[in-house]
């Protein structure tokens with residue numbers, strides 16, 4: 001008998017699980033009708049305008065925004081875990097410089113999981129501790145890797161700085177300007193959580209087998225790497241590079257787009273599985289991009305950005321997603337293009353781990369059905385000679 005429900009001879013296939021609700025969640029609400037995104041009930045734009053990424057991480061994990069005392073204790077905890085063990089650095093150093101930074105981050109998380117005696121402890125308290133530690137350590141991992149590619153020494157974390165300021169400090173070895181910190185913090189807040197996207201769903205599938213949190217995060221990193229998901233922020237910048245910076249970018253962007261569409265290429269940073277009239281996070285991230293364009297005096301980049309967005313809307317009616325403004329914003333800040341998706345990891349680890357804990361609190365093994373379409377039952381033909389004859 002085939003795996004599909006016996007009542008139906010021709011079951012409907014929900015390719016890519018498009019439009020299929022598979023569970024409930026209290027962590028975030030993506031509403032394509034109102035074009036809104038709520039984290040634990042709070043509009044993400046309000047959060048970006050008024051709280052820090054640390055407060056958002058706390059909100060995702062604990063369900064409420066912290067009061068002053070809770071925030072101070074949480075910040076102390078995050079700062080106490082920022083350092084990177086010698087062992088992790090040694091293993092990262094073993095990886096070739098040709099390895100994609102997403103592969104490096106995935107490996108580093110896997111090593112942390114393999115070394116943590118609490119890995120098998122799937123209690124909520126232990127998983128919360130692991131989540132906070134990963135959140136605190138990812139900036140060290142991402143910046144360690146980016147710097148080693150430039151033959152630069154690791155920059156020790158500066159515990160006088162908040163999460164985002166310290167992240168930039170560890171990347172570039174200079175105290176970052178407040179405007180840049182704010183734009184970066186906005187990106188971290190916007191990237192933190194987005195219901196059952198592919199990487200979060202991957203994390204939930206892994207958690208549902210009663211594997212461990214590190215395995216779930218490692219798998220989620222693998223899912224995020226793809227250009228149809230988080231890898232699009234890197235791919236956007238490759239498209240910008242193909243178009244080329246400087247004067248005349250608007251015209252070149254339109255020509256580039258027409259050629260790419262004629263070749264039936266997907267335009268990275270555009271389109272979304274859930275939002276069909278634009279991504280709720282784009283206006284906030286675009287504001288941050290505009291501030292960075294002004295800060296770094298790169299109006300040509302915004303010209304190219306706007307021309308490509310307008311032409312894509314005209315030609316296909318497809319709007320940008322968050323990766324479209326995030327990519328060039330990270331570029332202006334000085335991040336290597338290949339490091340953009342690891343920045344997404346550093347943020348989304350908060351959402352992934354909140355989902356792992358939610359999954360475990362009310363677990364059911366995730367195991368859908370398939371409809372078999374291979375050959376009918378058949379049998380191995382008898383061999384001419386028995387073995388050994």
Ligand SMILES: CC(=O)SCCNC(=O)CCNC(=O)[C@H](O)C(C)(C)COP(=O)(O)OP(=O)(O)OC[C@H]1O[C@@H](n2cnc3c(N)ncnc32)[C@H](O)[C@@H]1OP(=O)(O)O
Pocket residue numbers: 016227228229230232265266267268269270271272273274316318321322323
């Ligand atoms: C943070 C994030 O992860 S956001 C997503 C980041 N990913 C990207 O930016 C990659 C580019 N975008 C895409 O590939 C898609 O829009 C996805 C994967 C995000 C969503 O895809 P789906 O919901 O599966 O829609 P699907 O890919 O079937 O697209 C529907 C139609 O729009 C077209 N389309 C959608 N996005 C794009 C795009 N970026 N460029 C060109 N055409 C597109 C498809 O070709 C398809 O056309 P068709 O019906 O003529 O075949």
Ligand SMILES: O=C([O-])CC(=O)C(=O)O
Pocket residue numbers: 191193194196197198229272273274321322
């Ligand atoms: O929700 C999705 O499918 C992809 C996305 O925007 C995200 O993960 O932030």
